Amino acid sequence: MSDTLQQLVAEFVRSFGLHDGETTPCGKPIPVSEAHALAELSGGEGLSQNELARRLQLEKSTVSRLVASMERRGWLERRTDGADSRVRRLYLSPAGRRVAGEVEAARRDKFRRLAGYLGADEMQSVETGLRSLLTALRKEKEEGNDDRNEDES
Structure with missing residues (x-):
């Protein structure tokens, strides 16, 4: 295991503000999970809670609470659903579209600023x-080694 990778990821999470679940990294005072849900729903196609849970990679019960809050x-x-009345x-x-637009604009500005500090090669x-890290995380999940939902007892 690379201690350096672990330390860098932890520092990134803290520096980017991902450990503060109630404020987005771009400074919006809403939970990060709700900001991601707004982004997924802003396409307008209408998602079921199960589809939203899959896209957000969250448990169904978590998404149920998130949807209730939103x-x-x-x-x-x-x-x-027009095709299946059970769905x-x-x-x-x-109001949700307005907030989603505000969050997206703030997100774009944040990444534009960050990219401005990096040269083309660094970017x-x-x-x-x-x-590469995303590929490794997907492989871990496919192999059943994703620890996020295991009991910690």
């Missing part, structure tokens, strides 16, 4: 490294 905020609407699809409300290296 619904209380007035950011989403549940509509019956409820999630759509952003006008290429960062992107290559992140792709």
Whole structure:
């Protein structure tokens, strides 16, 4: 195991603000998980909770709480699927679309600023490294070695 990789990832998580679940790294005062849900739902196609859970890589129960919170905020609407009345699809409300747009603009600005501190070669290296790390994480999950949902007893 690489202690350096572990230390760098931990430092990145802290520096980027990912450890603060109630504020996005781009400074918006909403939970990070809700910001990701807003981004996924902003496509407008209407997702089921199961589809949203799959895209966010979260447990169904976590997404159920997340959707309830977003619904209380007035950011989403549940509509019956036209093809299958047992399925409820999630759509952003006008307020949800507004907030999603604000979060996306802040996210774009944040990454534009960060990219401005990197040269073209550095940016290429960062992107290559992140792709490699994502590939390793996917392989770990495929092989059943993803520890995130195991009991810690």
